[in-house]
Amino acid sequence: MTRPASASLSPVPRTATAEVHDVIKQRILDGHYRAHEYVREASIARELAVSRTPVREALRELVSEGWLEAIPHHGARVVAWTEKDAREVFELRLVLEPMAVRLAGGRIDAERLARLEALAGRMEALVERVEADPAVRNEIAFLNHDFHRLLVEASDNLRLASVLESVVRTSVIRRNFGNYDLDNLRRSMRHHREILEAIHAGSPEWAEHVMRAHLLAAQALHVRPPEPGGDQTPDH
Structure with missing residues (x-):
């Protein structure tokens, strides 16, 4: 229009x-x-x-x-970021973000895909500098936020993008990559590449499953699993 x-x-x-x-x-x-x-x-x-x-x-x-x-x-x-906040955020992201990526896989345009490729490349290069210069973790965190935001926007679902933007900006940016060692960071970058490979291959379902694995790996680093048989009372 x-x-x-x-x-x-x-x-x-x-x-x-x-x-x-x-x-x-x-x-x-x-x-x-x-x-x-x-x-x-x-x-x-x-x-x-x-x-x-x-x-x-x-x-x-x-x-x-x-x-x-x-x-x-x-x-x-x-506001302080608590483990309860992290748990709630991942509960939302695990439902909504794989869905957004599946939609994006069928709707993304060439320009946005090229931007995602460029972001992935910049993050990969920065990851290899982490051990020598830990400060680059913050730059990776901001680029990672942009990567996820562009993917979600490519879903062409404004309501879904709006909800996820409010959730992802806190979980991705405010919680930087301090919990990630070099192996964790490299795995995260491989997930990004595989999501893009799935989109290039025309398989939104593949991209959706990789995003879910990507978020589950991040969740494992940020949220402690509940103890078997333990008290499930929410944090205060």
């Missing part, structure tokens, strides 16, 4: 609240703000040269999205 001519004349200007929101969220993702660290309204307003109103609104939005939590009489602080 052709967009109305007026829609392409100029981009919609971003509000101060949106700008502040994105800065704070990116700092959380980068690890600039740590778990349980307070994000101070006055400090942010002074640093970004804005009034306190857009900062207050941005903090409120980040609380509603789950990035921050409001502590009465103290302010907003970064």
Whole structure:
């Protein structure tokens, strides 16, 4: 469908609240703000040269999205990532992401597939530098997020992509590859390549099964299995 001519004349200007929101969220993702660290309204307003109103609104939005939590009489602080969070995220991803990849396998275009190939190659090269330069793990984590996001977007299912974006961005970015040794990282990269091979081969079901194996391997590194016969009471 052709967009109305007026829609392409100029981009919609971003509000101060949106700008502040994105800065704070990116700092959380980068690890600039740590778990349980307070994000101070006055400090942010002074640093970004804005009034306190857009900062207050941005903090409120980040609380509603789950990035921050409001502590009465103290302010907003970064939410800590718990094992319960990881367990819930993987429960969702194991259902939804293989489905998204199966859909993507039948709908992906050549341009997006080429971008996925490029991302896979960049991550593979970085993995071989991990032992000499552990800091590249963070770059791998961001590229990995982009890889998964592009795959999900290729499903051409906006609702599915929206749900998974909110889930994947926390599990893939906030939890970096600190739990992965070199063998784990190389296996993860092989999974990426096999997913792309399955798509090239025209087998969405193959791609779906590889994504499920990929997520199960990640889950094993991030979530402790329940003890046999143990108490299944959720974490608090």
